Amino acid sequence: xxxxSSVTNNHNPNKDIELQGPINDGISCLKFSPKTSNxxxxxxxxxxxxxxxxxxxxxxxxxxxxxxxEAAILCTDWNGDGTQVFTGGVxxxxxxxxxxxxxxxxxxxxxxxxxxxxxxEESKVLVTGGWDKSIKYWDTRQSTPVLSLDLSERVYAMDxxxxxxxxxxxxxxxxxxxxxxxxxxxxxMESLLKYQTRSIACFGEKxxxxxxxxEGRVAIQSFEEKPELSFTFKCHRENDTLAYAVxxxxxxxxxxxxxxxxxxxxxxxxDKESKFRLKQFTKVPQPITCTAFxxxxxxxxxxxxxxxxxxxxxxxxxxxxxxxxxxxxxxxKKGNRTAKxx
Numbered sequence: 120x121x122x123x124s125s126v127t128n129n130h131n132p133n134k135d136i137e138l139q140g141p142i143n144d145g146i147s148c149l150k151f152s153p154k155t156s157n158x159x160x161x162x163x164x165x166x167x168x169x170x171x172x173x174x175x176x177x178x179x180x181x182x183x184x185x186x187x188x189e190a191a192i193l194c195t196d197w198n199g200d201g202t203q204v205f206t207g208g209v210x211x212x213x214x215x216x217x218x219x220x221x222x223x224x225x226x227x228x229x230x231x232x233x234x235x236x237x238x239x240e241e242s243k244v245l246v247t248g249g250w251d252k253s254i255k256y257w258d259t260r261q262s263t264p265v266l267s268l269d270l271s272e273r274v275y276a277m278d279x280x281x282x283x284x285x286x287x288x289x290x291x292x293x294x295x296x297x298x299x300x301x302x303x304x305x306x307x308m309e310s311l312l313k314y315q316t317r318s319i320a321c322f323g324e325k326x327x328x329x330x331x332x333x334e335g336r337v338a339i340q341s342f343e344e345k346p347e348l349s350f351t352f353k354c355h356r357e358n359d360t361l362a363y364a365v366x367x368x369x370x371x372x373x374x375x376x377x378x379x380x381x382x383x384x385x386x387x388x389x390d391k392e393s394k395f396r397l398k399q400f401t402k403v404p405q406p407i408t409c410t411a412f413x414x415x416x417x418x419x420x421x422x423x424x425x426x427x428x429x430x431x432x433x434x435x436x437x438x439x440x441x442x443x444x445x446x447x448x449x450x451x452k453k454g455n456r457t458a459k460x461x
Contacts, residue, residue, distance in 0.1 A: 130423070132401040135443040138171045138180045142440040146422035148194050149442065151413040153240075154201030158183070159411070159420055161442050162192030168206050168216060173418060173444050180444070186216055186223055193232060199240035207233030213247055215259060226259040235277035237284070239298060246298075248274035248286055254294075256301060266302060270294060278328065280321040280372075285328045287316040293330070295342065311338040311351050320368040322391075323375050329391070331365025337379060339391050352394070355381030364428060367409050371416035371451045378451075380407035380421055382428045388451050398450040405438065412447070419445045 131137055144165035152158035157173040170183045190210030197204055198215075205226070207213045213227035213236050227233070229249035236247045244265065245257040250273040255264040272289035279285075284296040287310070295306040310316055310330055318331035327341040327348070335356040341348035355363040363382035370377045371388075376397060380386040384402040389395070406426040412419050424440030425433070449455050 130404055130441060131443060132403060133443070133445060135445045136173060136175075136178050136180055138173070138182075138442040138444065140169065140171075140182050140185075142167075142169070142424070142442070144191075144424075144440065145426065146408050146424045146440050146442065147192055149409045149411040149420050149422055150195050150197060150204075151411055151418070151420065152197050152201040153199065153414055154197075156413040156415055156417065158201065159413075159442075159444070160195055160197070160204050161422060162188070162195045162206055163424075163440065164191040166190055166192065166208075168192055168195060168204060170204070170218065171442075175418070175446055178446075184218055184221060186221060188212075188214055188223070194235045196236050196238050198238050199243075205236050205238060205245060207236045207247060211249070211251075213245070213257075227255065227257045227264070229253065229255065231273075234274045237277065237279035239279065239281060241281050242298065246279065246284065246301075248277045250274065252288075254286060268302070275316050276319040276330075278319050278321045280323070280325055283321050283325045285319055285321055287319045287330065289315070291316060293319070293328070293340075306342060308340065311340055311349060312336055317364045317366055318368045320370050320377065323370055323372045329368045329370075329377055331368050331379060331381075333362075333364040335362030335365065335381065335383075337365055337368070350394070354379055354387065354396075355383045355385060357383070363406075364426070366407060366426060367421075369410045369412050369419070371412050371419075371447070372414075373416045374452050376451050376453060378410060378412070378419060380410045382406040382426055384423070386410065386421055390453050390455075392453070397452075397455045400445075403441075403443075405440075416451060417447055419447050419451075421445070 148162040190208040194207040204216045209232040231251035256266040276287040282298040286294040291310040293308045297305045312332040314334040330338040387399045388397040403423045410421045
C-alpha cells in the first residue's frame with residue numbers, strides 16, 4: 120500500500136483535532152505560538168503559511184490567516200510576542216509575516232534554500248541555516264547578517280533552546296553553539312548514526328540532543344564524554360526489516376519526554392532516561408512530515424502528507440495533506456507505563 124494513496128475516512132485514526140482547510144501539497148513545518156498556546160502555523164510546498172486557533176474544549180479549530188511566501192516553505196518560527204511569523208523557503212529568502220496587518224517583508228537571504236530559522240528572543244536575533252553550508256545571524260532591521268559562519272556541508276536539521284543551538288549537516292556532523300558566544304562552536308560532534316540525518320531536537324536540560332536518521336533509528340547524544348549517557352535505538356520499522364525515516368523529534372519540555380514521528384505514518388512518546396516507549400499511537404495513512412508540542416505540552420501537532428521518500432512515482436496528485444492536534448494526557452509523563460519497553 121502506498122502511503123500517499125487516496126485517503127478514506129480513516130485518515131484520522133486517533134480521532135485527534137483536524138485543522139480546517141484543504142492543503143494540497145506537502146507540509147514541511149509546524150510551530151505553536153510561544154505566547155498563545157492554542158495558535159499554530161504550518162508552512163507547505165504550496166507556498167502558503169497558514170495560521171489556526173485550536174479550541175481544545177470543543178475539539179475544533181478555526182482558520183485565522185493565510186499568506187503566500189511566493190516559494191515553497193521549508194521552515195517557520197514565531198517572534199517573541201507571538202504577533203509575527205518568520206518563513207524560510209526554497210527561494211533562499213526568509214520573510215516576516217505580520218499577522219495583524221497581513222503584510223510580509225523580507226528579512227534574511229542565503230545563497231541556497233533556507234532549511235531552518237529560529238528567533239532568539241533573549242538577544243533579539245534571527246538565526247538561519249541553509250543549503251549554502253552556512254548559518255547566519257540577523258538583526259532583522261538590517262539587510263546584511265551580523266554574523267555568518269561557514270559549515271562543512273549543507274544544513275539538514277537545526278534546533279534551538281537558548282542558549283543552546285545544534286546544527287546537523289549533510290556529512291553527519293553536529294555543530295553545537297553557545298549563543299552567548301555564537302562565533303565559534305562550543306563543540307563539534309559526529310552522529311552516532313550511520314545514515315543521513317533527518318531530524319534533531321535539544322534536551323530540555325540543554326546537555327545533549329536527540330537525532331533521527333533516514334534508517335529508522337534515533338541517537339540520544341550527551342555532551343558529556345561518558346559512554347553510558349549516549350545510546351541509539353530502533354523505531355519506525357516493520358519487523359526489523361523495513362526502516363522508515365524519523366522525520367521529526369519534538370520534546371515535551373515540561374515533562375522531559377519526547378516524541379518521534381516517521382515516514383511510516385506513526386508517532387510515539389518516549390522517556391530517554393528509562394529508555395522506555397511511553398505510548399505508540401495508531402498510524403495514519405501517509406507519512407508524518409513534521410511535529411510540534413505547544414509551550415505547556417498540552418497539545419501535540421503532527422502533519423500527515425507525502426514526504427517524497429518514494430520519489431515522484433509514489434506521489435498521488437489527488438491526495439490531501441492534513442494537520443492534526445492531539446490533546447496530550449498522562450501518556451507524555453515520565454512513569455507512564457502504557458507500552459512495552461523498546
